[in-house]
Amino acid sequence: MKLFITLLISSTITCASYAELKQNENTFILNNVNIVDIENRKIQANKSILINNGRIQNITHSIIQDPSMDIKVINGNGGYVTPGLIDMHVHMYEKAAFTLALSHGVTHVRILNGVPDHLIWRDQINTGELIGSSATVSSPIISAYEDAYLHHTVQTADQAKAAVKQYQLQGYDLIKVYGNLNGESLTALVEAGKALNIPIAKHGPHASEDLPVSSLIGLQSFEHIEDIYQGPLNYKFSPNRLPAIAEEIKATNVPITPTLNAFYQLTKLSEEKEKEKFLETIPTEYTSDIIALEASKNQVKRWLTSSDKMAKHNKKTLKFLQQITKVFHDAKITMLVGSDSGVLLSPHGLATHNEMQLMLESGLDVFDVLAAATINPAKALKLENQIGKVLENYHADFILSKTSPLEDLSVLKTPEAVVKNGYFYSKQALKNLRDKAIESRSFWDELVTLFEAL
8 A cells, every 4th residue: 555656656766567566565675875964964975875674774884785676776976965854843733744744854843732633643654554754642741731622621730640541551751831820830840740751742941930940851852942032032123132041951961842843834825915925825724624724713813914113023033033043053952843834724744844954044054954854853762773864783774865955955855755664655656645645634534633632
């Protein structure tokens, strides 16, 4: 079933047919490529890679031959192999989203508002029943809001402990918590996470009430650089205060997911609202009907009807958020790429690349940005010995591009091929995957997914 989609493998990479690849679906040889070694900040030139049963078995300087002709040999034509991208902050409520993300080189995602169907889809992708990015799935958001949709309300320490235990037993990979919990509840939740060995990602890089940031040592990540501006800085543009804030966060050793893309999205909506210019650039086929309908009535409508004064303020704020990102990076705080895709019609997969570009424009160099999309997330997820690098014994999750991403990161957006768990998807195969995912989208299936999460 998996290779049914890959009927056409691009002739620029290989002339393999479905029949030729079927015997050894996720076993092949890729010759004549250059490996982007992000960890050591260099290119490993003229390499050949043997992928066996979904893993990288061997990387050599010489051309690998297969005298038995049982393994397909693919000529990489001097292309570049980059580890698959990891998006650490997405919101997706349909199967198509996983495929869309994969088609743009995002081989793993972290879903930060989980529902029961996510657990099913996560496992189906792992077994090969579904084709798409593999996933780490958080619990539903734990917050102090009363009756908020897709939130779990917590007001006491006992409720916090019970929520962590509930979602750990249900099979979620981590806990997602909002910053509006009271101090007692947040403290209990963090302690329960440690006791049950389930990670926690927190909305906002600061603690609750009078708790110090140091009380959050051991979390998997902090989300949204925007919350530095809204929280500790109290909506003031105060760059002189950033070094001290960065020092406190650095001491926790918790990485940060800036999610600049989300603020970029609302900024562009408010700036280019005349005739909805920016809205017209968003590929509508990437967004499900339900999410599009909800966004058009709420968040998107809000920014399309905002004043010119607000649009100018948003633009100024975005630049300040990028400044915060650079200051925190320079303070040696670990950065993670997270696009917040699915929010404000932000398209899965494409948003990941926009987040990377925004981080590049913030002043990080290209290797730092690539590390934030590969090595750093893998380490945060405790998968650093499986994904995030192109190394022997790692999962064969990588991107093949004609030219070097060090010269132009955008080449990773529409690659020549993506390899996921050793399955080779050419550019044409990725388009076929994308088209089929969009065509098979179901309004009613998504409605059931959201209804069952209530």
